[in-house]
Amino acid sequence: MSKILEQLATAIIEGDIDNTPKLVQKALDEGLEPLSILNDGMVMGMNEVGRRFKAGEMFVPEVLMSAEAMQAGLKILRPLLVSSGAKLLGKVIMATVQGDLHDIGKNLVGMMCEGAGFEVIDLGFDVPAERIVQAVKEHKPDIVGLSALLTTTMRQMAYTIKALEEAGLRDKVKVMVGGAPVDAEFAKKIGADGYGSNAAAGAELAKKLVGAA
Amino acid sequence: MEVHKVNYEVNATPTLQILTEDEIEAIYFSSLRVLEETGVRCYNPEGVDILHAHGAHVEDKNLVKVPSWMVERARSTLPKKVTVVGMPDKDGKRKYRMDLVKNSAYWGTGSDTPYTIDPYTLKRRRSTYQDVKNLAIIAEALPNIDFFMSLGITQDTAVGTYDRWQYLAMLEGTNKPINITAVDVEGLRDQLEMAYIRLGGKEEWKKAPAFSLYIEPVSPLSHDPIVIGKLLFCCDNDIPFVYTPCPQAGATAPCTLAGVLVQALTESLFGIVLSQLRKPGAQVIIGGLLSQMDMQTTVMAYGSPEMALLSAAYTDITKWLMVPMYNTSGCSDAKMFDEQAAMEATLNTFIAGLIGGNMIHDVGYIESGLTSSPDMLVACDEIIGMVKRFLQGIPVTRETVPLETIDQVGPGGHYLGTDHTLRHFKTEFWKPVLMDRLDWDRWVKAGSKPMRERVHQRVLEILQAEREPLFDEKMYKELRRICELADERHKGEEMGIGIV
Ligand code: B12
Numbered sequence: 001m002s003k004i005l006e007q008l009a010t011a012i013i014e015g016d017i018d019n020t021p022k023l024v025q026k027a028l029d030e031g032l033e034p035l036s037i038l039n040d041g042m043v044m045g046m047n048e049v050g051r052r053f054k055a056g057e058m059f060v061p062e063v064l065m066s067a068e069a070m071q072a073g074l075k076i077l078r079p080l081l082v083s084s085g086a087k088l089l090g091k092v093i094m095a096t097v098q099g100d101l102h103d104i105g106k107n108l109v110g111m112m113c114e115g116a117g118f119e120v121i122d123l124g125f126d127v128p129a130e131r132i133v134q135a136v137k138e139h140k141p142d143i144v145g146l147s148a149l150l151t152t153t154m155r156q157m158a159y160t161i162k163a164l165e166e167a168g169l170r171d172k173v174k175v176m177v178g179g180a181p182v183d184a185e186f187a188k189k190i191g192a193d194g195y196g197s198n199a200a201a202g203a204e205l206a207k208k209l210v211g212a213a
Numbered sequence: 214m215e216v217h218k219v220n221y222e223v224n225a226t227p228t229l230q231i232l233t234e235d236e237i238e239a240i241y242f243s244s245l246r247v248l249e250e251t252g253v254r255c256y257n258p259e260g261v262d263i264l265h266a267h268g269a270h271v272e273d274k275n276l277v278k279v280p281s282w283m284v285e286r287a288r289s290t291l292p293k294k295v296t297v298v299g300m301p302d303k304d305g306k307r308k309y310r311m312d313l314v315k316n317s318a319y320w321g322t323g324s325d326t327p328y329t330i331d332p333y334t335l336k337r338r339r340s341t342y343q344d345v346k347n348l349a350i351i352a353e354a355l356p357n358i359d360f361f362m363s364l365g366i367t368q369d370t371a372v373g374t375y376d377r378w379q380y381l382a383m384l385e386g387t388n389k390p391i392n393i394t395a396v397d398v399e400g401l402r403d404q405l406e407m408a409y410i411r412l413g414g415k416e417e418w419k420k421a422p423a424f425s426l427y428i429e430p431v432s433p434l435s436h437d438p439i440v441i442g443k444l445l446f447c448c449d450n451d452i453p454f455v456y457t458p459c460p461q462a463g464a465t466a467p468c469t470l471a472g473v474l475v476q477a478l479t480e481s482l483f484g485i486v487l488s489q490l491r492k493p494g495a496q497v498i499i500g501g502l503l504s505q506m507d508m509q510t511t512v513m514a515y516g517s518p519e520m521a522l523l524s525a526a527y528t529d530i531t532k533w534l535m536v537p538m539y540n541t542s543g544c545s546d547a548k549m550f551d552e553q554a555a556m557e558a559t560l561n562t563f564i565a566g567l568i569g570g571n572m573i574h575d576v577g578y579i580e581s582g583l584t585s586s587p588d589m590l591v592a593c594d595e596i597i598g599m600v601k602r603f604l605q606g607i608p609v610t611r612e613t614v615p616l617e618t619i620d621q622v623g624p625g626g627h628y629l630g631t632d633h634t635l636r637h638f639k640t641e642f643w644k645p646v647l648m649d650r651l652d653w654d655r656w657v658k659a660g661s662k663p664m665r666e667r668v669h670q671r672v673l674e675i676l677q678a679e680r681e682p683l684f685d686e687k688m689y690k691e692l693r694r695i696c697e698l699a700d701e702r703h704k705g706e707e708m709g710i711g712i713v
Contacts, residue, residue: 059508061463101431104464108511151327151366152373152396155707180583181327199511 004030005041008073012045013052015065020073034080038117042073046115053200060108067115074117089117090142090210093135096125096179097156102149105179109145109196112203118143129156129163136169142210145202146192148179157182158190174209178202226606229567231526237533240471244478245281252278253434253483257441260487267490279486287486290493293535295453297360297390298421300411300683307421309389311359313498313537316569318604320562320597321360322352323544323575324427325394328584329365330549332672337548337584340365342382344585347676348577349386351587354675357597360390362427364577364585370696373703376400377696380407384692388683391424392455392574398442400699401426405450407695411688418451425453425498430480432460444484448491455539455572456484457501461513462523464506470523473503478530485536498572500527500539502582515581516545516557524561525568532569540565543576543593550588550665554579558589559596566600587672588665595647595668602643647671 004027011020020042027037049066052058058066081088094110096103103125110120121139123131136144144164148154157177164170174193177186187195193209196202207213232240252270255261255277265271270278299309311319329340332347348364363379370378376396383391384407395401408423409415417423426447428440447454458480460466466473481499488495503523504514514520524540531538542565547553558576565573575582576597577590607613618633628634647667649656662670682689 053509056509060506060511061508101437104461104506105511151368152375155372 002032004032005037005044008037008041009045009048012042012066012069012073013048015062015069017065017069017072020069021076024073024076028076028080034077034084035086038074038077038081042070043117046070046117049115050200063115064111067111070117071114074119078119088119089207089212091119091121091139092143092145092206093121093123093132093139093141094145094147095123095127095132095135096147096149097153097160098126098128099156100148100150100153100179101125102147102179105149105199106145106147108199109147109178109202112199113145113206116203116207118203118206129160132160133163133167133169136164136173137167141173143174143176143206145206146175146177148177148182151181154179154182154186157192161191176202176205176209223609224606225608226604227567229525229564229569230529231522231568232529234533237530240474240478240530241534243475244482245284247434247475247479248279248284248482249281250278251434252276253430253436253479255436255441255483255487257436257438259445260436260441263490264487269486277483279483283486284482287482287489288534290489291485291536292494292496293537295425295496295498295537296421297425297453298423299390300384300388300423301413301417302388302683303681307388307417307423309359310421311390311572313571315532315535315571318566318570318573319359320357320543320565320573320576320593321389321392322348322358322362322364322590323578323582323585324362324364324392325366326364326578326580326583326585327366327368328580330579330584330586330588332587332676335549335669337580339368340585341369342367342378345379345382346386348585348587348590349383350680351590351672351675353387353389354678355591355594357594357601358389358576358590360392360572360574361387362392362574363394364590371700371703371707373706374400374696374699377403377407377699380404381692381696384411385683385689392427392572393424394427395443397439398446401443401446401452403695403699405452407692410691410695411684422451422453422496425455425496427455429501430456430458430484432458432465432480433476434480436480436483441487444488445491448488448495451496453496453498454488455498455500456481456488457499457539459502459504459513462503462505462519463508468505470519470526473505473523474526474530477501477503477527498537498539499531500524500541500572502541502575503527512546512581514546515541515575515578516547516553516561518560521561521564525564528565528568528570531571538571540568540570540573541575542566542573543589543596544578544582545589546581547579548584550579550586550592550668554586554589555592555596555664558593562593562596563600563603566597566604587676588668591671591675592647592664592668595645598643598646599648 008023092113096106114120146157176194177192178196184195194205196205294314297311298307301307329344344365345363352358352361367379462473466476504520528538542561545554545557576593579586615633
């Protein structure tokens with residue numbers, strides 16, 4: 001691994017938002033391929049972050065800084081990757097469903113997905129199915145992530161999936177669901193593509209759903 | 214009595230204080246500044262209008278900035294005491310009463326857990342109507358539980374109208390005061406109607422409300438339209454309400470505990486101001502579930518020492534403000550009623566008692582508020598018993614310092630047969646129900662049962678005991694009718710994806 005890629009991995013691990021884009025630029029200037037900068041530098045760093053988080057050596061605020069650093073670097077890389085035809089991880093739309101105000105869990109899942117390299121569009125909380133359908137049309141995401149923390153709003157997830165079906169969009173996106181009262185059984189029952197019990201599991205699931213893990 | 218001492222101070226109860234008056238004032242004035250300068254979001258237009266009409270500044274449609282004088286004025290009409298009285302027994306008497314006022318402690322359960330531990334299989338599963346009723350029956354039987362919240366969401370009833378069914382299940386199980394939740398204003402109105410029926414008329418409610426409503430601001434610094442709608446309805450209908458946030462240090466609130474206190478107080482003060490504008494004298498209880506997000510698991514911690522510390526510090530603030538406190542204890546992050554659950558519940562119950570109240574909820578919660586446990590509830594009753602004994606302190610009087618008896622018994626005697634012992638042994642010592650103090654042989658003969666088994670046995674005893682229904686079939690049908698009418702109105706929304 002070249003020195004610059006190592007430095008980049010370290011910057012990601014340290015959540016260095018200022019230095020990461022600078023290092024990405026430097027790597028490009030040195031003539032490295034965008035895809036290699038991403039996979040052999042930044043993703044390496046993020047994998048280490050994931051390992052340390054699981055091992056209890058890193059904590060949520062630090063992981064989120066790393067995710068932000070990742071996004072800061074991707075800002076430069078993304079257009080280059082797109083024009084070179086490289087396959088990116090893709091887009092995730094996150095929303096807490098209608099009637100539900102619990103949003104911190106959804107935010108965490110979104111941030112972890114960003115850390116994994118996804119582009120995340122956050123629709124906020126109390127989001128009606130129609131708005132999600134609209135956003136899917138507009139942003140063409142690969143994944144829709146739905147969060148519900150109430151037994152009373154869980155059914156909104158089913159409404160949303162149905163609305164996507166009715167709009168003819170269901171086969172264009174994967175739907176993942178989560179939130180404290182949701183479980184794998186319920187996810188299956190309403191025809192979601194996957195369930196994650198926590199933010200890290202959510203990011204893993206997202207990768208799996210786009211065939212990247 | 215002879216006077217031999219002057220300037221003699223008495224400690225009638227043990228005391229605990231986390232914050233000094235100066236610190237409380239620093240937090241209070243910080244909250245006033247946040248309310249006035251940062252402002253809060255209020256997404257209910259009617260609420261915004263009321264505040265605006267009375268002097269608050271409104272920017273960007275719903276960013277409300279409340280000047281300090283409005284808070285001070287609201288405090289002048291805010292009740293210092295809130296009383297909730299339970300439902301009548303067969304003799305017509307409403308015997309359970311909570312006077313929520315400075316330094317009084319009442320314990321009760323928490324509400325709305327998606328899961329419960331089945332009392333017969335000990336497996337975790339989604340909660341049902343019968344579970345809520347069973348848990349209410351257990352709460353009714355426990356001497357140290359003063360109020361009830363639905364330890365479980367009824368998930369075998371219609372989803373969108375669960376609140377009415379849940380209230381009915383609670384009423385079937387207990388006559389103790391209840392802290393309800395409501396889907397929306399309509400759900401609240403239906404439950405109020407049910408309470409009138411159960412009480413035998415609105416007049417009884419006017420004498421004393423039989424339930425309070427649990428509603429919450431959304432941390433950080435936001436107020437939901439439906440929630441504010443419920444708040445206004447409570448003011449208009451003499452329903453006491455709990456307006457308390459669930460801020461998580463480091464996630465939805467500042468990471469420092471003092472920062473959490475400032476934010477939580479700001480959020481509740483907003484509710485106080487709005488309520489007193491709507492109706493001077495509206496009955497508000499503040500406090501909350503103040504804790505942190507665990508930075509490794511992202512779980513909101515219910516059993517942490519910080520949770521207990523924050524609740525205690527906030528109680529200091531509410532005492533200073535003279536507003537009833539909604540405290541938290543008897544809860545844990547453990548997944549079953551185990552050693553962790555017992556350790557966490559003991560700590561937070563002890564602290565909540567020592568600091569002095571007032572309405573202490575969440576007894577019986579495990580898994581960070583996601584599961585209710587009958588065993589935990591019964592065990593906590595015992596913990597509260599111990600804590601209450603501790604709170605009685607040590608009165609130092611002529612009677613409790615028995616110099617004559619000591620002189621009579623003298624060196625080398627014993628106290629077993631003295632009048633003094635006979636007078637006091639029944640009241641001086643707390644009597645355990647579940648704690649084991651047998652000698653080894655007797656313990657073995659009794660089955661060598663660990664605490665967990667004894668607790669569980671008590672749960673089953675309570676559930677299996679013969680009991681009379683709390684009201685007759687006619688009353689049951691009338692109450693049930695309200696639930697059915699609500700189901701009828703909302704039939705179209707169910708979609709047939711019941712959870713259980
Ligand atoms: C904080 C909190 C609130 C706050 C939320 C503030 C905010 N900004 O989010 C406030 C005060 C607003 C609130 C309000 C209410 N709440 Co609340 N709340 C909680 C509490 C204590 C913690 C939730 C939380 O933030 N946890 C921490 C986060 C990080 O975890 P999380 O949300 O579970 O998310 C993680 C995973 O679930 C997963 N995940 C989440 N979403 C997704 C999505 C995908 C796609 C994936 C893969 C994964 C995933 O990853 C996340 C990160 O690891 C829970 C209890 C609990 N332990 O869950 C009750 C709880 C959820 N609330 C409950 C209730 C009853 C209410 C109220 C109805 C109370 C009332 N009477 O007013 C209102 C409802 C308001 C509304 N319409 O939504 C009940 C739920 C009952 C039910 N019907 O199911 C609970 C279980 C508590 C209880 N037992 O009473 N609440």
